[in-house]
Amino acid sequence: MSEKVIIVQGNKTLKGSVTVSGAKNSALKLMAASILGQGESVIHNVPAISDIDVMGDVIQHLGAKLSRDGHDIRIDTAVLDTLETPYELVSKMRASIAVLGPLIGRFGHARVAMPGGCQIGARKIDMHLVGLEALGVEFAIDHGYLEARTPKGLHGALVTLEFPSVGATENLLMAAVAAKGNTTIENAAREPEIVDLAGMLNSMGARISGAGNATIEVEGVALDSFHPCEHTTVGDRIEAGTFLAGAAAAGGPVTVNNIDPNFLRMAIMKLEAMGASVSIGDKSVTVSREGPLAATDIQTLPHPGFPTDLQAQFMLLAALANGNTIITENIFENRFMFTSELVRMGADITIEGHHALVRGVKDLQGAPVSCTDLRAGAALVLAGIVAEGETQVHNIEHIGRGYEDYVGKLCSLGADVRSVPADGGHV
Ligand code: UD1
Numbered sequence: 001m002s003e004k005v006i007i008v009q010g011n012k013t014l015k016g017s018v019t020v021s022g023a024k025n026s027a028l029k030l031m032a033a034s035i036l037g038q039g040e041s042v043i044h045n046v047p048a049i050s051d052i053d054v055m056g057d058v059i060q061h062l063g064a065k066l067s068r069d070g071h072d073i074r075i076d077t078a079v080l081d082t083l084e085t086p087y088e089l090v091s092k093m094r095a096s097i098a099v100l101g102p103l104i105g106r107f108g109h110a111r112v113a114m115p116g117g118c119q120i121g122a123r124k125i126d127m128h129l130v131g132l133e134a135l136g137v138e139f140a141i142d143h144g145y146l147e148a149r150t151p152k153g154l155h156g157a158l159v160t161l162e163f164p165s166v167g168a169t170e171n172l173l174m175a176a177v178a179a180k181g182n183t184t185i186e187n188a189a190r191e192p193e194i195v196d197l198a199g200m201l202n203s204m205g206a207r208i209s210g211a212g213n214a215t216i217e218v219e220g221v222a223l224d225s226f227h228p229c230e231h232t233t234v235g236d237r238i239e240a241g242t243f244l245a246g247a248a249a250a251g252g253p254v255t256v257n258n259i260d261p262n263f264l265r266m267a268i269m270k271l272e273a274m275g276a277s278v279s280i281g282d283k284s285v286t287v288s289r290e291g292p293l294a295a296t297d298i299q300t301l302p303h304p305g306f307p308t309d310l311q312a313q314f315m316l317l318a319a320l321a322n323g324n325t326i327i328t329e330n331i332f333e334n335r336f337m338f339t340s341e342l343v344r345m346g347a348d349i350t351i352e353g354h355h356a357l358v359r360g361v362k363d364l365q366g367a368p369v370s371c372t373d374l375r376a377g378a379a380l381v382l383a384g385i386v387a388e389g390e391t392q393v394h395n396i397e398h399i400g401r402g403y404e405d406y407v408g409k410l411c412s413l414g415a416d417v418r419s420v421p422a423d424g425g426h427v
Helices: 024-037 050-061 094-107 126-134 166-176 192-203 237-250 261-273 308-319 339-344 374-386 397-402 406-412
Strands: 004-009 016-019 040-044 065-069 072-076 109-113 138-142 145-149 158-160 182-186 207-209 216-219 230-232 254-257 277-280 284-288 324-328 348-352 355-359 368-370 390-394 416-421
Touching: 004 374, 016 406, 024 040, 024 050, 024 072, 024 094, 024 166, 024 192, 024 237, 050 065, 050 072, 050 094, 050 397, 094 109, 094 126, 094 145, 094 166, 126 138, 126 158, 126 166, 166 182, 166 192, 166 216, 192 207, 192 230, 237 254, 237 261, 237 284, 237 308, 237 374, 261 277, 261 284, 261 308, 308 324, 308 339, 308 348, 308 355, 308 374, 339 348, 339 368, 339 374, 368 374, 374 390, 374 397, 374 406, 374 416, 406 416
Parallel strands: 016 254, 040 230, 158 182, 368 390
Antiparallel strands: 004 390, 004 416, 040 072, 065 072, 109 145, 138 145, 182 216, 207 216, 254 284, 277 284, 324 355, 348 355
């Protein structure tokens, strides 16, 4: 497959409405959770993105049968013939380790390649391991694989997480549901995707209460009480926030549909502080802006704080704001790498550790730029839409990992964006 580039013509506004897909970060874990159902589960509203393809490969590698029809996925996990997830898949997508919890929950045993570092930071899994150990799991490292065993069975426990890690909370939940006795997870992640996962687990027979709060209670149930289920993935708040940031950068009004506005409260507060007008519907949010963008400081924090996955998109707004903004990244240590690309478009940004000092400039100029991760990639395309002249965005495979038809959705809002082979021909 030839490499593709996104070509963006600048000086455009975005207007209209767009419907977000199902949340990537939910759907990936829902697919892993289907392991506990021991039969054919159906998941609706699954986004058509490449990370979902990788999770599909992980699940099929385990022996599950998977079929897709548009945004519906059927996964039959009645028979699994290996409990191992190979390096080739884990190295493609770190979220592959989400099968660890449900495999332990169902079989008491799993072998998962250790994830390496990735471009947005070291991303350790120590909290996953400490939490699972408290439930009775013993780990050994064997030739780059993490081997999990439960010689004395899986039992409930009180687990206090050092940090509200999303992945650790999910892996713990998916093991604890099938443990003997009760588990309490303190300092649990409170992201909407955790609530979605707990909802699916409960419809498979689990007994989880408190998901969405810092303390989650799990009453362990016997494995034969679990059954397959049908579940609809929650809307993607990060995709929604990306289009709203685009509207604030380029004018709007843009209405984003299929999203619970409550998921975006902090992002909406920041949009208003930056001078955008926001109106909130039942399952939609509309953003427009007439006056100049204003500077306001932002720090990323676990939900309901400002999401790290919207940091790059809001950096673009800060870059064009009237005044200086400090953006503090508290979740991932390397998540400012893309700022050098924005600087190449004329932004004035200084990085000092996990703080970015963004001095607003009047406008940006189109330039060749490169995606460093998927959210940065989405932000660079938005930057191109409001810049003067043409922007070529390289390494766009990152965008396809998490955004379904990003180019098509932006075009439907009036952007002039197209994806072409890197050698210049049209697709
Ligand atoms: C998930 C999301 C990602 C989002 C992030 C934070 C998926 C597939 N990805 O990632 O898009 O940006 O939540 O909202 O759902 N950490 C440790 N040890 C651990 C676990 C985490 O040190 O055992 C650190 C990580 O390196 C990171 C921070 O804690 O610095 C947050 O990680 P975590 O909340 O676990 O994020 P992910 O689940 O990896």
